[in-house]
Amino acid sequence: MAAVTRPQPELDDLPASSPPIDPWAQIVQGFDGNRSDLVPVLQRAQSLLGYLPPDAVRRVARWLRLSESEVFGVATFYAQFRFTPPGRHHVRICLGTACHVKGGVQMLETIQRRLGVGAGETTADGEYDVERVACLGCCALAPVLTLDEAIHGQMSVLKLQGILDAEASA
Amino acid sequence: MRAATLVRHVDEALAKARDPRAYITDDGKAEIRICAGTACHSSGRPAVTAAFKEELATRALVDTIRVVETGCHGFCEQGPIVVLWPSGLFYPHVRPEDVAGIVEASIVNDGVLQKRLYKDPETKQRIAHEKEIPFYIGQRRRVLALNGKIDPYSIDDYLAHGGYTALAKVLTDNDPAGVVEEIRRSGLRGRGGAGFSTGTKWYFARSSHGEVKYVVCNADEGDPGAFMDRSVLEGNPHVVLEGMMIAAFAIGASEGYVYVRHEYQFAVDRLRKALAQARERGIFGDGVLGSEFSFDVRITEGAGAFVCGEETALMASIEGRRGMPRTRPPYPAVEGLFGKPTNINNVETYANVPWIINHGADAFAAEGTPTSAGTKIFSLTGKVANSGLVEVPMGASLRHVIFEIGGGMLPGHHFKAVQLGGPSGGCLPESLLDEPIDFESLAAAGSMMGSGGMVVVDDSTCMVDFARFFLTFTAEESCGKCAPCRVGTGHLVSILDAICAGKGELADLDRLERLARVVKSGSLCGLGQTAPNPVLSSLRYFRDEFEEHIVQKRCRAVVCRDLVVYRIIPGKCTGCQRCVQVCPTEAITGPRADAHNLDPDKCIKCGSCYEVCRFDAIAGDAILIESRGQHAD
Numbered sequence: 001m002a003a004v005t006r007p008q009p010e011l012d013d014l015p016a017s018s019p020p021i022d023p024w025a026q027i028v029q030g031f032d033g034n035r036s037d038l039v040p041v042l043q044r045a046q047s048l049l050g051y052l053p054p055d056a057v058r059r060v061a062r063w064l065r066l067s068e069s070e071v072f073g074v075a076t077f078y079a080q081f082r083f084t085p086p087g088r089h090h091v092r093i094c095l096g097t098a099c100h101v102k103g104g105v106q107m108l109e110t111i112q113r114r115l116g117v118g119a120g121e122t123t124a125d126g127e128y129d130v131e132r133v134a135c136l137g138c139c140a141l142a143p144v145l146t147l148d149e150a151i152h153g154q155m156s157v158l159k160l161q162g163i164l165d166a167e168a169s170a
Numbered sequence: 171m172r173a174a175t176l177v178r179h180v181d182e183a184l185a186k187a188r189d190p191r192a193y194i195t196d197d198g199k200a201e202i203r204i205c206a207g208t209a210c211h212s213s214g215r216p217a218v219t220a221a222f223k224e225e226l227a228t229r230a231l232v233d234t235i236r237v238v239e240t241g242c243h244g245f246c247e248q249g250p251i252v253v254l255w256p257s258g259l260f261y262p263h264v265r266p267e268d269v270a271g272i273v274e275a276s277i278v279n280d281g282v283l284q285k286r287l288y289k290d291p292e293t294k295q296r297i298a299h300e301k302e303i304p305f306y307i308g309q310r311r312r313v314l315a316l317n318g319k320i321d322p323y324s325i326d327d328y329l330a331h332g333g334y335t336a337l338a339k340v341l342t343d344n345d346p347a348g349v350v351e352e353i354r355r356s357g358l359r360g361r362g363g364a365g366f367s368t369g370t371k372w373y374f375a376r377s378s379h380g381e382v383k384y385v386v387c388n389a390d391e392g393d394p395g396a397f398m399d400r401s402v403l404e405g406n407p408h409v410v411l412e413g414m415m416i417a418a419f420a421i422g423a424s425e426g427y428v429y430v431r432h433e434y435q436f437a438v439d440r441l442r443k444a445l446a447q448a449r450e451r452g453i454f455g456d457g458v459l460g461s462e463f464s465f466d467v468r469i470t471e472g473a474g475a476f477v478c479g480e481e482t483a484l485m486a487s488i489e490g491r492r493g494m495p496r497t498r499p500p501y502p503a504v505e506g507l508f509g510k511p512t513n514i515n516n517v518e519t520y521a522n523v524p525w526i527i528n529h530g531a532d533a534f535a536a537e538g539t540p541t542s543a544g545t546k547i548f549s550l551t552g553k554v555a556n557s558g559l560v561e562v563p564m565g566a567s568l569r570h571v572i573f574e575i576g577g578g579m580l581p582g583h584h585f586k587a588v589q590l591g592g593p594s595g596g597c598l599p600e601s602l603l604d605e606p607i608d609f610e611s612l613a614a615a616g617s618m619m620g621s622g623g624m625v626v627v628d629d630s631t632c633m634v635d636f637a638r639f640f641l642t643f644t645a646e647e648s649c650g651k652c653a654p655c656r657v658g659t660g661h662l663v664s665i666l667d668a669i670c671a672g673k674g675e676l677a678d679l680d681r682l683e684r685l686a687r688v689v690k691s692g693s694l695c696g697l698g699q700t701a702p703n704p705v706l707s708s709l710r711y712f713r714d715e716f717e718e719h720i721v722q723k724r725c726r727a728v729v730c731r732d733l734v735v736y737r738i739i740p741g742k743c744t745g746c747q748r749c750v751q752v753c754p755t756e757a758i759t760g761p762r763a764d765a766h767n768l769d770p771d772k773c774i775k776c777g778s779c780y781e782v783c784r785f786d787a788i789a790g791d792a793i794l795i796e797s798r799g800q801h802a803d
Contacts (some may be wrong), residue, residue, distance in 0.1 A: 036508075038490035039471030042433065077492040077649075078434055078473030097589070097625050098551045100639050108778050113754055113776075134476070134643065135394035137433070138209045139551040140247040140558065151212040154553050157778045158752065158785070 023048045027056075028063060038064055042075055051082045087122045087129035090165070091147055092114075096135030098142040103156075107143055108132060110160050177342040179460035184329075184338050184728035187451035187459070192326035193236065195319060200235040200277070201255040205318065207242030207399070207404055208436055209558075210249035214265065215239075218250045221266035225273045235277060241405015243318035244559035245305055247609040248288065253300055253318065260300040262288045281651035291555050291577055293606040305556045308575040310537065313521045314543045314561050317405035322440045325447040328408040334453055337412050340419055341461045350376055353523065356531035356691030357543030362388055362479070362516030363594065363620045364696065365542075365609040371513060374503035375421040378511035383423035385414050385465075386507060386514040388484055389430035389437070392476040393417075393592030394643065398547040399517035401559050403430065406521070407444035411467065413520030415458070416527060418465045421513050425466060429484050432471040441469055476647035480695045481514045483523025483649065494697035495647045505688075516621070518547060538564035542608035546619070550576050552626035553583045560624075562607070569603040572626055583628040587712070591620025593640045594700030597633065616707040618700065632729035633712040634719050638666040640704035644697060658689035662705060669716060671732040672798075675764035676754040679716055683709060724797045731775050733798050742792035749779035749793065768793075 027045045031037040038060070045056045052075060061071040075081045091111060095104045108130075112118050115128050122129040134143050141153025145160070152163060195201060203728050204210075206217050219239060243251045248262035252272070259276050261268070261283070268286050275283040287296040297303050311317075320327040328334070340349050354369025375383065387410060391399040403410060414426050430438055445467060448454045456464045470488050477483045478493040485507045487493035493769055506512025522544060526534045535543045542564035548571065551557045555577030562571055568588060572578070579585050587597040596617035598605070605611050609619050627636065645659035665682055668674045686702030694698045709716060718724045725733040738749075738758070743765040750758050750766060757773040760766030768779075775795075783793040 008787045035490040036488060039487065040470070043471060043473060072494055074490065078475050079495075080474040097592070097623070097639070098395050100394075101552060101625070101627060101631055101636075103777070109776060110778075133433070134392070135396075137397045137400055138246070139395050139397070139549070140209050141212060142247075142551070144212075153212060156781050157776060158781050161752070161778075 003004055005067060024059065027060075031074075033064060035064065035066070037080070038066070038071065038074055042071075046081060050086050051084060054082075058120070084122060089128045089148055090131070091128055092131045092133050092136070092145060093119070094134075094136040094142070094144045095132050096139065096142075098139035099135075099144055102142040104143040106157055107145055107155055107160055110157050111164075114161070114164050173344065176344060176461060180338050180341050183452055183460035184334060187325075187334070187453055188329050189326050192324065193492075194324075194330035195238055195240075195255070195321065196331070198256075202235060202277075203235065203240050203253045203255055203318065205241075205243045205249060205251040205253075206239035206322075206436075207246065207249075207401055209242070209246035210251055211436070213249040217266045218252065218264050218269065220580050221269040222252075222273070225269050229273065229278065231273075238321050239323075240319060240746050241317040241322050242314075242401035244309075244311075244314065244401070245303075245556065246517045246557075246558040247556060248713060257533060258299045258301060260288055260298065260303060261286050273445060285389075291581070304577060305558070305560075305575055305647040309561050310545050310563050310572060311561045312363070312525060312537075313409075313518060313547060314405070314559070315400060317401065318407070320406065322407055323443055323663070324404055325408060325444065325451060325453075328406070329453045332528065333408055333524075334459075336524035337415055337453070338420075339527055340416050341459055341463060344461075346376065346420045346422065349416060349527070352531050353420070353526060356526045356534040357538075357541075358519065358522055358526060358534065359529075359542060359609065360516055361518035361522070361546065361621070363591065363618065365619060367520055368515060371503060372417060372420050372503065373514070375423075375511050375513040378504050380511045382425070382508075382510045383421055383684075384427040384507045384510055384512040385418040385423045386481075386485065386488070386502075386512055387414050387428040387520055388479065388514055389424065389428055389434075389479065389517045390479045390484060391431060391434075391517070391621060392474045392479045392647075393594075394622055395549065395551055395589075395625050396592055396621050397549045398559065398622045400434050400437050401549075402517055402521050402547070404440055407437075407441045408448065409521045409524055410441075410517055411444060411448060411454070413515075413523035414467060415454070415465050416523050417513055417515065417520065419463055420512075423513065424464050425468075427468050427470055427488055427507070429470045429472055429488060431480070432473060438471060440467065443505065445469065475649070477649045477695070477697050478645075480697055483695065484514070485512065490644050492649070494651045495697075496786065497694060513670055518622075524562045539608045541610055544606065546622060548624045549623045550624045550626070552589075553580050553628040553630075554578070554626040555580055565606040567604050567606055568598065571607070571624065572603070576626070579626070579628060583630075585626065586628050587626075587629060587633065589617075589625040589627065589636070589704075590623065591618040591700075591703070592623045593644050594618060594696070594703055595620045595623070596703045597627075597636065597711065598707070599711040602711075616703065616710055618703065622751060630727050630729070632670075632725050632727035633708045633715045634666065634669055634725070635727075635729045637704045637708040638663065638670055639667060641701065644701040648697065648701075652694040652698065654689050654692035655694065655701065658692070659698070659701050660686055662683055662689070662702065666705070669719050670725075670730040672719065672730075674716075674718055674720040676717070678720065679709065679713070726797060728795050732743070734775065734795055735770055735798060736768055736773050736780070737794045737796065738766050738768045739792050739794055742789050744788045744792070746788045748787040751779040752782045754778065 061068040119132040206313040244297045252261045252264045359365040475493045478487045480495045483493040483495040502512040547561045589597045648655045650656045728734045745763040757769045
C-alpha cells in the first residue's frame with residue numbers, strides 16, 4: 001500500500017454524537033483509516049443509514065483526520081450520496097439515451113405530476129423519493145424505471161399511472 | 171529460480187488450482203444455459219431458472235442435465251434467453267409457463283417446441299439454433315467467446331476453458347519486455363474510446379522507474395446506452411483479471427485496482443467472488459502460481475460521476491478525493507495513482523490480452539484493419555430490430571452491424587441516423603453507412619469509436635433535441651474545474667434550448683460552431699474536448715433541421731414540445747371519453763358520443779390522450795400531434 005497508514009484516533013475520544021449512529025463500528029469495520037478509504041466508508045455509511053446525516057459526515061471526517069468541509073466536498077461531488085432521508089419507496093427514472101429517445105422525460109413528468117416532487121426530492125409524507133439516473137443499463141427495455149427493487153420496462157404514461165394507482169390503493 | 175523449475179512450478183500450480191470435483195460446462199453433460207445478464211434478469215430470469223429446476227426435479231432429471239446461469243448472451247431484447255446444450259437450441263422470451271413444454275419437447279424428447287422458437291422478424295421463419303440466427307451469424311465473438319457459455323461464478327469453468335493459461339505462459343517465459351513487445355506488435359488499441367496503443371502505454375509504464383507501480387482497470391462505464399464492459403465483467407470476470415495480471419507482470423506492478431460503477435451490482439458481485447476464488451487457488455496474492463511474482467487487486471466502487479471515466483479523475487477518485495482531472499503530462503505511466511507509475515486500461519482492452527498471449531500478435535492483427543486490429547464490442551440499441559451486444563471485426567461497415575446483425579429498423583421505422591460513442595460521439599447519416607468502423611474513419615466523419623455505444627434513431631427523433639440531450643448530460647457531468655467546459659457546455663445548452671423552443675435565430679448556428687470549437691480546444695480533459703461532438707456532427711449532417719426550427723418554427727419529428735400542438739380530428743373522434751378520463755389538466759372536454767374538444771391553452775402535451783387513443787379507444791387515431799406550420803387531415 002503506497003498511502004501512509006495514519007495512527008487511528010480512538011473512537012472513545014470522539015464526542016458523543018446526537019443522535020448516536022449505532023452502526024458506527026460496522027461503518028468503519030475492515031478499513032485502515034487511509035485517505036483512500038473515504039469514498040468506500042461513505043458508501044458503507046449510506047448503505048447502513050440510508051443517507052449521510054451531518055453527524056455521519058462529522059464522524060467520518062474525525063476518523064480520517066480530515067476537515068468536515070473536505071469530506072462534505074468529496075461527498076457532494078458524487079451523485080451516489082444523498083443528504084436527506086430517503087422515502088419509504090424509491091423511484092428511479094432512467095433518462096439515458098435509449099430512454100430519452102423513447103419518452104423517458106414523459107415518465108419523469110408523470111411522476112412529478114402525480115407525486116408533486118421532482119428528481120432528487122422526497123414527498124412530504126415520506127412515502128416516495130424520486131431519482132433520475134443516466135442509465136440503468138437495460139436499454140433494450142426502454143423507457144425504464146424502477147420502483148424499489150422492481151424494474152418496469154417498456155413503460156408508457158398509462159402503464160405508469162396504473163402502477164402508481166395500484167401502489168396507492170395497496 | 172531456474173527456468174525449468176519455474177515451468178514445473180507454474181504447471182503444477184495451475185493443475186492444482188483446478189478442483190477435479192467441480193462441474194465444468196461443455197464436459198459432455200447436457201446443459202440448460204440461462205442468461206443471467208442484467209437485461210435478462212430484468213425480464214424475469216430468476217423465475218425461469220426456478221421453473222427449470224423444479225421441472226427437472228419433478229421429472230427426476232436433475233442428475234442427467236444441469237442448469238447453468240451464464241453471462242450475457244448479447245441478444246438482450248430477446249430475454250430471458252435459454253440455450254440448450256449440446257443441441258444449441260435457442261429459446262427467447264422464455265416465461266416460467268413455457269418451461270414444462272420446452273423440457274418435454276427438447277429434453278425428454280429430441281424435438282423442438284416450434285411456437286417458442288425465435289422468429290426472424292424479416293422472413294417470419296422460426297429458427298431453432300443459436301448459430302443460425304442472423305444476429306449471431308454476422309458476429310465474430312472473440313472477447314465474448316465464453317459469455318453465455320461458462321458460469322461466471324465458477325473459476326473451474328474458466329480454467330477448464332483455457333483460463334489463466336496465458337498467465338502461466340508469460341510466467342514461464344519470464345520475459346516481461348517480450349510481453350510488452352507482443353502486445354505492441356498485435357496492434358491492440360485502447361477500447362475505452364481514445365484508441366491509444368496499449369503496447370506503447372505498457373512500454374512507458376514499464377520504462378518508468380519506481381519500486382511501486384499500479385495497474386488499474388477502468389470499468390467506470392458511464393456512457394448512457396453502453397453496456398459492453400458490464401457484460402464482459404458479468405459474464406467472464408476472470409478474463410479481465412487475467413489481462414490485468416499479465417499487464418502487471420509486464421510493467422512490474424504488484425498491486426491493482428478495478429474501478430467499477432456502483433450501479434453495476436451484478437458485475438461488482440461477480441468480480442468480488444471471482445477474485446476471492448482466484449486468491450483461494452493461489453492465482454492471486456503472493457507468489458502467483460508458484461512463481462516469484464506477486465499481484466493482488468482491490469475493487470473500488472465508483473460513486474456516480476461520469477467524469478471519473480477520465481483516467482486522472484478516476485485515480486483522484488480512488489485516492490479519496492473529488493474526481494477531477496488534472497493536466498497531462500505527467501501521464502499516469504510516469505506519475506499516476508498515489509504519484510506512482512500506473513498503467514490504466516479499459517475492461518475490454520484487458521479482456522483482449524489473454525487471447526493475444528495465447529494465439530500470438532500476428533493472429534490478433536490478422537483480424538480487423540491495418541490500423542485498428544482485432545474485434546470491437548458494441549451495444550446496439552434504439553429503433554433497430556435486434557438490440558443487444560455485438561462483437562465484430564474492426565473495419566466492418568455500419569450497415570453490416572445495423573442491417574445484417576441488427577436486422578435493420580423496427581417495422582414501420584425509417585433509418586435517420588446512428589449515434590456512436592455516447593455523449594462524446596456524433597450522429598452519422600445514412601450516406602455514411604458504408605463507412606468502415608475503425609478509429610480513423612469514425613473520427614474523420616466527426617464521430618468517434620468511443621467505448622462502443624451505438625444508438626440507431628429514426629424519423630421520430632429530432633436531431634436538435636438529441637444534440638441538446640447529450641450536451642445537457644455533459645454540462646451536468648462537467649466537474650467544473652476548467653472554464654471552457656464548465657461555462658461553455660452550459661452556454662451550448664442554452665442556445666440549443668432556445669432553438670428547441672422556437673426562439674433561436676440563424677446567427678445562433680454560427681455561435682454554436684464557434685463556441686463548440688473553443689470548448690473542444692480549450693478544455694482540460696476528454697470530457698470537455700469531446701462534449702461538442704454531438705452538436706458539431708448534427709450541424710454537419712442535419713443542418714436543415716436546425717434551420718427549420720429557427721425559420722419555420724417547425725420540428726419535423728414532433729418532439730420539441732414548444733413547437734408542437736395536439737389536435738383532435740373531429741371526423742375520427744367517436745366521443746368515447748377515454749382521453750377525457752386520462753387528461754391530467756382537464757384540457758379535453760366533450761359529452762360522450764360527440765367529438766371532443768381540446769383546449770390548447772390547458773394542454774401540457776404529456777401524451778396521455780394520444781397514447782390512450784391509440785391503444786384503448788375506439789377510434790384509435792383521432793388525436794394528432796403535429797408540428798406548427800404544417801397541415802394534415
